[in-house]
Amino acid sequence: MTVRSPRRPFITTMPDIPEIRVAADSRQWAQDGARLVLEATTRAIETNGRCLMALSGGSTPKTLYERLATPEWSDAVRWSQIELFFGDERCVPPDHPDSNYHTALITLVRPLRLRADRIHRMEGELPDATVAARRYEDRIRSVAGSSAPAVPCLDLVLLGLGDDGHTASLFPDTPALSDNDRLVTVGQAAQGVRTRLTLTLDMINRASMIVFLVMGAGKAQIIGRLLQPKTEADRKLPAALVRPHQGHVIWLLDRPAAAALTTMSN
Structure with missing residues (x-):
């Protein structure tokens, strides 16, 4: 695998291999991320008249959201x-x-003064997480105009990455990882707020474009395992199972996050 950075950031290998984009620093990373959002949303709007986009949680996406809220991109x-x-x-x-x-x-929402009816949040405050998951599935189907058993196609899904290889709230060796009967399910984290709501792997894999947002040296080891797997355990990590049926995956990394990849060229 060849990783080039930073001027020609897309790396094309084989059809089933994701593209890896390495930015020189956090500023360039945010710019590259904003450009990806612009390109993906514009393409969806020109094709379908709108874009269905899923946001990621965690600390890293904040850098992208703050950049998208600047006058340059807003x-x-x-x-x-x-x-x-x-x-x-x-x-x-x-x-x-x-x-x-x-x-x-x-x-993002307040700085851009986005309309409330365009923001579809998960009701994490409900006492029954299973009910909350079912209600969110209903919301997705209603907005997407997709009845069961069809799986709606999101145009753009932004994902983060945990040190254990989890993405969204799909954690290793948990039932949520294999729940493909639903669009939304209940995930269980090992630490922090334990009970989560999450899109299922099948729902994520129906997306047209998936972008992993990863920064920092602390993610280098898990990035190496995911993008250059050596064992079956590496290949079974939740993030490694994100393989869209017809869509496209891009990994947006900064240099520290890409440090464990074995081939780097300028």
């Missing part, structure tokens, strides 16, 4: 034609500091 992206969903959510109230919705609200 008018370039056609936000009025984008429906925003969430890939996962902690089972906390929407004003809780750990809420993915809350993070998106303060870094």
Whole structure:
């Protein structure tokens, strides 16, 4: 696998291999991420008249959201034609500091003054997480205009990455990872807020474009295992199972996150 950075950031290998994009620094990483969002949303809007986009939680996406809210990008992206969903959510109230919705609200939604009816949050505050998952599936189907058993196709899904290889709230060796009877299910984390809501792997893999957002040296080891797997355990990590049926995967990394990849060229 050849990883080139930073001027020609897309790396094309074989059809079933994801593209890897390595930015020189955090500023370039955010710019590259904003450009990907612009290109993917514009393409969806020009094709379908709107874009169905799922946001990621965690700390890293905040850097991208803050960049998208700057004047350089705020008018370039056609936000009025984008429906925003969430890939996962902690089972906390929407004003809780750990809420993915809350993070998106303060870094993206409020700065851009996005319409409330375009923001489709997961109801993490409901006492029964199974009910919350079912209600969110109903919301996705209603907005997408897709009845069961069909699986709607999101145009763009942003994903983060945990040190254990989890993505969204699909954790290793948990039932949520194999739940493909639903669009949304209940995930269980090993630490922090344990109970989560998450899109299922099947739902994610129906997306047209999936972008993993990863920064920092702390992610280098797991990136090496995912993008240059050596064992069957590496290949079974949740993030490694993100293989869209007809869509496209891009890994957006900074240099520290890409440090464990064995081939680097300028």
